Amino acid sequence: MPLLSVLASNPAPMKRAAGLIARSLASAVEKPALAAHYPVTPGSLTAQLRLRSGETFTGGSFGAPVSTVGETVFTTSLVGYPESMTDPSYRGQLLVFTQPLVGNYGVPGRERDEFGLLKHFESEGIQCRGIVVGDYATKYSHWNAVESLSQWCEREGVPAITGVDTRALVHILRGQGSTLGSLSVGASVSDAVEWVDPNADNLVAQASTDQVRVFNPNGDVHVALIDCGVKYNIIRSLCAQGARVTLVPWNHPIADDLASFDGVFISNGPGSPTHCTETIEQLRRAFAVYQRPIFGICMGNQLMGLAAGLDVYKMPFGNRGHNQPAVDLTTGKCVITSQNHGYALNDSVMPSGWDRFFVNANDGSNEGIRHVERPFRSVQFHPEAKGGPLDTMHLFGEFVDQVRAMKAARVPAVAEYESVNVKQSATA
Numbered sequence: 001m002p003l004l005s006v007l008a009s010n011p012a013p014m015k016r017a018a019g020l021i022a023r024s025l026a027s028a029v030e031k032p033a034l035a036a037h038y039p040v041t042p043g044s045l046t047a048q049l050r051l052r053s054g055e056t057f058t059g060g061s062f063g064a065p066v067s068t069v070g071e072t073v074f075t076t077s078l079v080g081y082p083e084s085m086t087d088p089s090y091r092g093q094l095l096v097f098t099q100p101l102v103g104n105y106g107v108p109g110r111e112r113d114e115f116g117l118l119k120h121f122e123s124e125g126i127q128c129r130g131i132v133v134g135d136y137a138t139k140y141s142h143w144n145a146v147e148s149l150s151q152w153c154e155r156e157g158v159p160a161i162t163g164v165d166t167r168a169l170v171h172i173l174r175g176q177g178s179t180l181g182s183l184s185v186g187a188s189v190s191d192a193v194e195w196v197d198p199n200a201d202n203l204v205a206q207a208s209t210d211q212v213r214v215f216n217p218n219g220d221v222h223v224a225l226i227d228c229g230v231k232y233n234i235i236r237s238l239c240a241q242g243a244r245v246t247l248v249p250w251n252h253p254i255a256d257d258l259a260s261f262d263g264v265f266i267s268n269g270p271g272s273p274t275h276c277t278e279t280i281e282q283l284r285r286a287f288a289v290y291q292r293p294i295f296g297i298c299m300g301n302q303l304m305g306l307a308a309g310l311d312v313y314k315m316p317f318g319n320r321g322h323n324q325p326a327v328d329l330t331t332g333k334c335v336i337t338s339q340n341h342g343y344a345l346n347d348s349v350m351p352s353g354w355d356r357f358f359v360n361a362n363d364g365s366n367e368g369i370r371h372v373e374r375p376f377r378s379v380q381f382h383p384e385a386k387g388g389p390l391d392t393m394h395l396f397g398e399f400v401d402q403v404r405a406m407k408a409a410r411v412p413a414v415a416e417y418e419s420v421n422v423k424q425s426a427t428a
C-alpha cells in the first residue's frame with residue numbers, strides 16, 4: 001500500500017512523527033541528559049557532569065562526595081592516570097579520559113628517588129579538580145599498586161564520575177571547544193551552579209613553589225629552574241644529566257640573578273600564560289643580555305614566545321595525549337610527543353632573530369621556537385614524557401651538554417648585546 005494511504009488510514013505514525021519533531025525542537029532549547037553508558041558500581045552515589053552549555057551526563061561516583069567546577073578537557077592518553085592527575089598543568093580542570101577502562105592498575109605508592117622526588121607522581125598530590133571516565137575498573141592489579149583509584153580520589157577529596165559516554169562528551173567538546181563543567185555527587189547534585197572560570201586566576205602563582213629549593217647539590221653545572229608548576233620528571237631529568245638544579249618561584253627576579261646560573265630552564269604550568277607578566281618581563285630582560293642556554297617546556301615555551309614578542313591564543317580544545325606528532329624543522333624528522341596544553345603561540349610571523357623549532361603534524365600549531373644565533377630554545381610538548389614516548393628526551397642532554405660546554409669555555413653570563421651589534425654593523 002502506498003505510504004500516503006497508510007498514513008491516511010492510520011494517523012498514529014503522523015502523531016509519532018509530530019511528537020518526535022516537537023521533542024527535538026524542545027531539546028534544541030533544553031539540552032538532553034545523557035544516561036549512564038557503561039556499568040556503574042551498584043550502590044554507588046549518583047554523580048552528574050553538567051556542561052555550562054547545558055548537556056548533562058549522569059553516572060556513578062567513585063571519588064570524594066563533593067562538587068566542583070572546572071574547565072572540562074579531554075586527554076587521549078591510554079595510560080598514565082597517576083602522572084596526569086598529579087601534573088600541575090591540569091590544575092583547575094576536569095579531566096576526561098577517552099580511554100574507556102580506567103583504574104585497572106590501581107595507584108602506586110609514595111616511594112622517593114635519590115633526588116627526593118616521588119617516583120610515580122608528578123607532584124605531591126592530585127592537581128585536577130575531578131575526573132570523568134567511561135568505565136571505572138573496580139578491580140585493579142599491578143606490582144606497585146597500593147590502593148585503588150577510587151580510594152586515592154576519596155582520600156584527596158577529588159570527585160570522580162564513571163559510566164559517562166566519553167565519546168559523546170568529547171564530540172561535544174571538540175565541536176564547541178573546552179567548556180566549563182560542574183561535577184556534583186549524591187546530595188550535592190543540583191542545577192544551581194556558580195560558574196567560576198579557573199583560568200581567570202593566576203594558576204601558576206598557586207602551583208609554583210614559594211621557596212627556593214636545591215636538587216642534586218653536587219651537580220657540576222648550576223641550572224635555575226623557574227617553577228610555573230613543574231612536573232617532577234623535569235627536575236629529575238635535569239638532575240639525571242648531572243645538573244645542580246635550583247628551583248625558584250615563577251616570579252623570581254631572574255634577570256637580576258643571571259650570573260648565579262650556568263643555564264635557565266622554564267617549566268610547564270597551569271592556566272593562561274598571560275597572567276605571568278612578571279615572568280615574561282624577566283625573560284625579556286634576560287634575552288637582552290644572557291649568553292648562556294635558556295630552555296622552556298610547554299608553559300615555558302609560551303612564556304619565552306611572549307617575551308620574544310609573539311602572541312598566544314586559546315586553542316578550541318587543546319592537545320592532550322601521548323601520541324601527538326611534531327616535526328623538528330631543523331631536521332625534518334617527525335617525533336611522537338606527550339602533550340597537555342590549551343594555549344598555543346601564534347607563530348605566523350616570527351620576531352627578528354627567532355625561528356620556529358617544531359610544528360604539530362596534525363593541526364600545524366606551534367610546537368617550539370628557537371633563537372637563530374643564541375642558545376635559547378623551547379618546546380610546546382613534554383620531552384620528559386611521564387607518561388608518554390621518550391622520543392625527545394635527548395633535549396635534556398643537549399641542554400645540559402651545552403650549559404657544560406659554555407661553562408668550560410668560560411662564557412660570561414651577560415653581555416651588552418646592543419653594543420656588540422653596533423660594533424658588528426660598524427665593521428660590516
Ligand SMILES: NC(=O)CC[C@H](N)C(=O)O
Binds near residue numbers: 272344
Ligand atoms: N603543560 C603546560 O605547561 C600547559 C601550559 C598552559 N597551561 C596551556 O594549557 O597551554
